[in-house]
Amino acid sequence: MKYVKARPTTDLNRNTDWFTYPGVWTTYIFIIFFSWLLILSVSGCTPGMAWTIVHFSHFLVTYHFFHWMKGTPFAEDQGIYNRLTWWEQIDNGKQLTRNRKFLTVVPVVLYLIASHTTDYQHPMIFFNTVAVIVLVIAKFPNMHKVRIFGINGDM
Amino acid sequence: MITIPYLTALTTYFSYGLLFAFGQLRDFFRKFIDWWKASNLQGYAPICLGLEDFYIRRLYLRIQDCFGRPIASPPDAWFDVVERVSNDNNKTLQRTTKISRCLNLGSYNYLGFAAADEYCTPRVTETLQRYSASTCSTRMEGGTTALHVELEQVVADFVGKPAAMVTGMGYVTNSAILPVLVKHGGLIISDSLNHNSIVNGARGSGATIRVFQHNTPSHLERVLREQIAEGQPRTHRPWKKIIVVVEGIYSMEGELCKLPEIVSICKKYKAYVYLDEAHSIGAVGKTGRGVCELLGVDTADVDIMMGTFTKSFGSCGGYIAGSKELIQYLKYTCPAHLYATSISPPAAQQIISAIKVILGEDGSSRGAQKLAQIRENSNYFRSELQKMGFEVLGDNDSPVMPIMLYNPAKIPAFSRECLKQNVAVVTVAFPATPLLLARARICISAAHSREDMVKALEVISRVGDLVGIKYFPAEPKKHELVEGREKVE
Numbered sequence: 001m002k003y004v005k006a007r008p009t010t011d012l013n014r015n016t017d018w019f020t021y022p023g024v025w026t027t028y029i030f031i032i033f034f035s036w037l038l039i040l041s042v043s044g045c046t047p048g049m050a051w052t053i054v055h056f057s058h059f060l061v062t063y064h065f066f067h068w069m070k071g072t073p074f075a076e077d078q079g080i081y082n083r084l085t086w087w088e089q090i091d092n093g094k095q096l097t098r099n100r101k102f103l104t105v106v107p108v109v110l111y112l113i114a115s116h117t118t119d120y121q122h123p124m125i126f127f128n129t130v131a132v133i134v135l136v137i138a139k140f141p142n143m144h145k146v147r148i149f150g151i152n153g154d155m
Numbered sequence: 156m157i158t159i160p161y162l163t164a165l166t167t168y169f170s171y172g173l174l175f176a177f178g179q180l181r182d183f184f185r186k187f188i189d190w191w192k193a194s195n196l197q198g199y200a201p202i203c204l205g206l207e208d209f210y211i212r213r214l215y216l217r218i219q220d221c222f223g224r225p226i227a228s229p230p231d232a233w234f235d236v237v238e239r240v241s242n243d244n245n246k247t248l249q250r251t252t253k254i255s256r257c258l259n260l261g262s263y264n265y266l267g268f269a270a271a272d273e274y275c276t277p278r279v280t281e282t283l284q285r286y287s288a289s290t291c292s293t294r295m296e297g298g299t300t301a302l303h304v305e306l307e308q309v310v311a312d313f314v315g316k317p318a319a320m321v322t323g324m325g326y327v328t329n330s331a332i333l334p335v336l337v338k339h340g341g342l343i344i345s346d347s348l349n350h351n352s353i354v355n356g357a358r359g360s361g362a363t364i365r366v367f368q369h370n371t372p373s374h375l376e377r378v379l380r381e382q383i384a385e386g387q388p389r390t391h392r393p394w395k396k397i398i399v400v401v402e403g404i405y406s407m408e409g410e411l412c413k414l415p416e417i418v419s420i421c422k423k424y425k426a427y428v429y430l431d432e433a434h435s436i437g438a439v440g441k442t443g444r445g446v447c448e449l450l451g452v453d454t455a456d457v458d459i460m461m462g463t464f465t466k467s468f469g470s471c472g473g474y475i476a477g478s479k480e481l482i483q484y485l486k487y488t489c490p491a492h493l494y495a496t497s498i499s500p501p502a503a504q505q506i507i508s509a510i511k512v513i514l515g516e517d518g519s520s521r522g523a524q525k526l527a528q529i530r531e532n533s534n535y536f537r538s539e540l541q542k543m544g545f546e547v548l549g550d551n552d553s554p555v556m557p558i559m560l561y562n563p564a565k566i567p568a569f570s571r572e573c574l575k576q577n578v579a580v581v582t583v584a585f586p587a588t589p590l591l592l593a594r595a596r597i598c599i600s601a602a603h604s605r606e607d608m609v610k611a612l613e614v615i616s617r618v619g620d621l622v623g624i625k626y627f628p629a630e631p632k633k634h635e636l637v638e639g640r641e642k643v644e
Binding site for chain 2: 002003004006007009010012014017018021022023024026027030031069070071072073074075076078079082101103142
């Protein structure tokens with residue numbers, strides 16, 4: 001039985017401090033892998049098509065939860081994070097930390113796997129490329145708190 | 156440092172992810188269905204933005220019956236818990252007239268003053284008849300009675316400081332004092348696991364807040380050096396004052412503060428120390444004077460000592476103890492003293508009588524017995540739980556012992572199973588604790604007898620096997636080892 005130590009963090013934001021505890025990266029990768037297996041077993045498509053579906057739904061889910069939804073799911077912090085998306089909240093807003101680099105690498109690796117297993121054919125490669133470009137640009141340090149054309153700005 | 160089995164961490168994240176996903180799905184369908192219904196807001200803004208109460212609506216309400224259970228008797232070692240039923244899957248709960256007699260492992264009843272006491276209760280009822288239930292006034296107007304003056308003197312002597320000030324509510328003591336002590340331009344450095352009252356008081360003060368890693372004096376020193384070198388944000392002027400806020404016993408961990416190191420670091424860098432002894436006053440230390448006595452720290456080195464009367468003294472209210480000048484200043488400026496109703500006279504009498512019992516001034520040795528009893532009880536219970544293979548946090552001598560649960564489904568399982576077997580425990584989850592580290596927090600009291608604790612251990616062991624929270628290997632019982640040796644010979 002393998003044990004890990006959980007050191008208490010200095011992150012006061014309960015919405016993001018869970019990402020600093022051990023085991024998160026592994027859980028994330030396992031969820032992606034098992035959803036690929038699930039899609040393969042439920043539909044009868046090729047492995048490449050399954051990876052494309054995984055990549056695209058990963059794009060939709062992570063874009064919605066990391067870069068679109070703002071604030072925290074509880075009211076105890078009196079709304080001081082109500083203008084920040086989850087991506088802008090993690091690590092107290094510090095850029096280029098290990099967690100952020102990991103989360104930027106995952107969509108790129110998924111893109112490479114999805115493109116390779118579909119042999120770079122149209123139309124899958126178009127959707128995959130659009131997805132990865134949007135996700136990676138959303139994670140740039142220069143995009144911190146930037147709202148293009150006021151989309152998703154404050155109410 | 157909490158040790159988690161790796162597989163448990165993975166399954167806990169996955170469980171919370173699943174709960175979150177289902178909650179989002181239900182919210183999506185709710186939004187879709189509500190789009191067709193007319194809104195009854197009539198132009199007013201909604202009270203909740205829709206995302207703020209996501210945790211309450213989709214996670215907390217599912218297991219609502221594990222929290223907020225009403226009780227029907229004083230919170231002694233055994234008490235009556237009112238049963239509740241739900242007809243709509245835990246969205247609302249209705250009280251029934253049935254009560255069950257349960258063993259109380261959740262109340263902060265460290266010295267057993269929560270129930271009727273042979274010395275305190277007659278005096279409290281006499282005070283109730285003499286002074287009536289409330290002073291109906293603030294301290295500045297008509298709310299200072301002879302009892303209040305005596306109480307402040309007794310508390311100051313007990314804690315070991317020249318003077319003290321008493322307020323009617325414990326939470327308010329922190330959240331109303333911190334804004335008075337530090338203002339904009341000052342710095343508050345607080346432990347990362349400090350109580351919500353300190354966090355709210357610090358946020359309300361307008362000072363800059365910095366957090367240091369829980370109970371790590373080396374990190375505190377690093378933060379202090381960095382902040383003193385940088386000065387105030389943007390202007391880089393020197394800080395007006397620096398206060399370091401720590402707690403005596405951390406209520407969610409049961410750990411004692413590393414007070415001697417922290418006090419020496421603060422002395423080196425000339426920062427003030429604010430010690431919140433809510434859980435440790437009256438419960439630890441040879442004569443019950445708290446964490447300073449236990450760890451051998453001179454009370455003159457701690458600048459501001461704060462505590463509450465709800466835990467060890469069986470009453471309500473809080474106090475601040477410090478130098479005479481500090482208390483005089485607070486009496487002119489603190490809103491809890493100027494504008495809030497003063498502490499109720501029977502409650503004040505309960506505190507005075509409890510302190511007299513603890514110090515042995517009532518002519519018996521019950522105080523010393525209670526203190527020895529709680530220390531023995533805590534050490535026995537903690538060591539037995541650890542032998543069974545549970546992961547129990549907290550230091551020796553601390554009466555608070557959290558048992559780690561981790562998975563979100565184990566929280567209601569543990570709580571409900573224990574209640575079925577007539578043991579009432581308190582479980583704590585996100586967001587009071589970090590997401591991964593949900594726990595069941597046990598508070599041992601001097602009123603628990605050896606039979607009570609043995610029964611509690613049996614029930615917890617059975618439920619622990621059923622729920623699967625014995626994360627460490629159990630120690631083999633001694634007589635099994637001896638048998639093995641005999642067989643070999």
